[in-house]
Amino acid sequence: MIKLVVVFCFLALFALSYADIQADKLFELLKSKRSRDSDVPNTWAILDEATHEYSPVYVAPQDGLSQLDKISALPGQPAGVDINQYSGYVTVNPTAGRALFYYLVESPTDSATKPLVLWLNGGPGCSSLIGAFSELGPFRTNSDGKTLFMNDYAWSNVANMLFLESPAGVGFSYSNTTSDYDHSGDKNTAADAYVFLVNWLERFPQYKTRDFYITGESYAGHYVPQLAYTILLNNKKTNQTTINIKGIAIGNAWIDDNTNLKGLYDHWWTHALNSDETHDGIQKYCNFTGGSLSLMCRNVTDKAWDEIGDIDLYNIYAPICLTPNQRNTSIIPGSINNFDPCWQYILEFYLNDSMVQNALHVKPTSWDLCSDVITSWNDSAVTILPIIKYLIENGQRLWVFSGDIDGRVPITSSRYSINALDLPIETAWRPWYLNKEVGGYLEGYKGLLLITVRGAGHTVPSYQPERALALFSSFLGGILPPSS
DSSP states (O other), X not given: OOOOOOOOOTHHHHHSTTOOHHHHHHHHXXXXXXXXXXXXXXXXXXXXXXTOOOXXXXXXXXXXXXXXXXXXXXXXXXXXXXXXXEEEEEEEETTTTEEEEEEEEOOSSSGGGSOEEEEEOOTTTBOTHHHHHHTSSSEEEOTTSSOEEEOTTOGGGTSEEEEEEOSTTSTTOEESSGGGGGGOSHHHHHHHHHHHHHHHHHHSGGGTTSOEEEEEETTHHHHHHHHHHHHHHHHTTOSSOOOOXXXXXXXXXXXXXXXXXXXXXXXXXXXXXSOHHHHHHHHHHOOTTTTOOOHHXXXXXXXXXXXXXXXXXXXXXSOOOSOTXXXXXXXXXXXXXXXXXXXXXXXXXHHTOHHHHHHTTOOOOOOOSBOSSOOOOOOOOSBOHHHHHHHHHTTOEEEEEEETTOSSSOHHHHHHHHHXXXXXXXXXXXXXXXXXXXXXXXXXXXXXXXXXXXXXXXXXXXXXXXXXHHHHHHHHHTOOOOOO
């Protein structure tokens, strides 16, 4: 396995105040890949379809369970809101007692005609309720941690949105066999997510024939393509539920270790976070494509972290949270256009409320944004590029989107990764517009679109919700955003 240049002086990771925890989990994984006596195996490979045998997955009776999962209302949600919400557990392994938690928001208008879209947050080991309640869901939490306000740019405006906490041990998802947590990794995560979908579609059979898309961000650059690949492979082998997958969209996605690392440091230098001297040293001493690790490279990358200072690396121009444990006792309505830098603490407070957990139909749980019971990740592919090639060859729509002021998995990383695919360019680099302003930039390749969102950080819908919805709507429609 290629050795990673990832001894970043990891104390520096935690010097960045109140940063995005899901991307911190990603860099903890990268550190473990380099520091273990034996590397985390790159066990993911494209299988020979002709020899791959399908083993029927577990399917439990699901009749009537969807109505039991219906949410009458979430505590603190605005009065007069009429949307269909469902949540509950789907068992994926009855022997181990392993069950995954989901949250479904149906579109408030014409839901029967709209596609089903799965959203996955990254980590690895972080909750997709981050996406539901701080990014693209119908509600966000007010600063009191008890009430919600509407997201006018929720993705459920144009699709039926399904949020999955995966794997077991994340959020409300659990296993009665705690040793399951020690076997977490890319392969088991994709396998369980596939079993979840097969069972969930039995519970909600009206979605069986719908167009289906998978979206996500950060380490979901692994989750999303791997699950899409698993679905396509099993669709060709099974007489069980055929999942009508049409495409994937991944944001600020970690898809190739070496090109992503190179892009990380280039982004820091081009955005004035590092000195010329440090950047020159990284160029001289660090061989990302070869994966070599030298003392000089280690020293200069440590210096790069030191030079950044105390900022939110996930949006390099955003304010940091200075009052993490202080909530307003009175209800101060939030604004969809002003993202609260202390959102993590507010969301934890809300989802740990017993009334909220009761409304979500979950057993009492100490909910956290990222899992503390998953302490290791047993397999992580060095690159997802072969899977992306497979998806393109099998006719899947594939968009890679990027907030352009994310310093953790930056646009430069995505560009280097896509360039490694060596795809023909079909649409030249150009701006796209929303409300007569540049919303970002795009470049179309044969089978793949790279698109940026101007002024967005690592969690694109958090910082630019209107632009994110415009991008998502274009993705579902299979059309490029307007050029003027």
